[in-house]
Amino acid sequence: MLDDLKALVDLETHSYDKAALVQGLRGVRALAVERLGAPDEEVLRDGGQYGDVLELAYHGTAPGTVLMMSHYDTVWPIGTLAGWPFTVADGKVSGPGVFDMKSGLVQSIWALRGLRELGLPHPGVRFLFNGDEEIGSLFSRRHIEAAGADALACLVFEASQHGALKTARKGVGLFDVTVTGVEAHAGLDPTAGASAVHALAELVTEIAASGAPELGTTVNVGLISGGTGRNVAAGIATCGVDVRVTDFAEMARIDEVFASLRARDPRVTVAVTGNWNRPPMTPNPPSERLFKEAQATAAGLGWDLEETSVGGASDGNFVSALGRPVLDGMGAVGNGAHARHEHVLVEHIPERTALTIGLVSALA
Structure with a gap:
């Protein structure tokens, strides 16, 4: 997983550099196909001046679909990597975009791989990767809303808040x-x-x-x-x-x-x-039920899962406003979003991936 994360971080994807975003999304697709095989459905949506949207759907063993959302753009201008390379040291992973949010993206792909290798029942999974989240999701919003409209659950792989899931956002x-x-x-x-x-x-x-x-x-x-x-x-x-x-x-x-x-x-x-x-992401009954399921999954893995409200917004706001079940912060544990001390704690990567595996299987 760390090798996959390095591959994505080494592909710089500043929100305002379309050429870099195109290359970065190709890397995301290649990673998904390498780990999961060819998707059962694939749609690439041209974002024009903004990052494109890629949707990859994989059939499950149970009815319904879980939407897994990750953005591949970062706030870091092209060239940042030269002075701040991907580094693993003292239990931390550092580099532009590792925390916000390429670690979560990698975890989402490995969660589906884990479901398959463990032979666990699971609904279908639709990945949605967008490249304009950091600048407001001006192109991708309508595709996010369409994908989330009938999903069993929407899991957003933004970083956690010190391990807590984000169930409310401004x-x-x-x-x-x-x-x-x-x-x-x-x-x-x-x-x-x-x-x-x-x-x-x-x-x-x-x-x-x-x-x-x-x-x-x-x-x-x-x-x-x-x-x-x-x-x-x-x-x-x-x-x-x-x-x-x-x-x-x-x-x-x-x-x-x-x-x-x-x-x-x-x-x-x-x-x-x-x-x-x-729009605000406010707790709704479907999301509250989904969080309780996630809490039970974490308890089965031997740890307590908490929820929190944060001032920042994400693409989960769009789906939540439709009244659909959403859990945000499924991604990394670490700190430093949009800052030079951005990092991810390595020890939590497996447990966060296991949380997704258990939750998605429970939805079957």
Whole structure:
């Protein structure tokens, strides 16, 4: 499994490099075929400027299908590997993308191999590999929703939270606020101008204040730009906003906040673009039942499995919003997603794979 992980990490797959993503997905397919044989069904969907989506289906010995989802793109630019090669030392695996989430991808493939070699009954398995998760799954979302609509269970192989499965995630909204003012010389004719930068500064305070941490809603203005010079009343200024919510009611409230944004100066206009990138992943009865099954499986393997809620979102949000059973965090145990200390603890790779084997067999 570590050899397979190295093979995937050595294929750098930055979300914004289509050529690298194509090569990386070929590596994923080759690995699946080498370990599992040719799929019974195969669909490759051209993502255009985004990473392609590959679906590989393998028949089972029992009715139904389990959807196993993994993204093969990473946040690391091409060339990162040269200064940070795949390394195994002191019980840890390090390298760009090992934790988020190529270890989970490898575990998912080996789980099906394990089911076969152990002769365990199991439903069919459909793998969905997408290459645009780190940038919002703009292309793959509709294919994820279609694949999850009738699945017995959706297992997302994102990394765990210190071993716990992620049964709740926040929804994510990505918005841009553009303010248009009136340009003028700041010294010669200061009253003729209506500064977009000044107006935006006032609005940023209002936007930030719309957060409600007690309700699980956070609002972060992470980007600001505008103006052309110190001595010019700015004509345009923009800010980029990240919003995280735990429920749909908060989505509606934040929508109202953005719709009501107005500048005090009537000469200044405000426009808001963007949308909700992912809905909240909230516990539903099918997912709760699925977690209890996973808990029982872990207990049979001799360890306690916990659940947790996290602020980050994943592709599991899409399927959960359909009311389908979803378990996220089926992947690696480690730390450091999107950071140079990204790593996976080797000792947990077999037990996480065994958890998937036991759970999928239980679904038969």
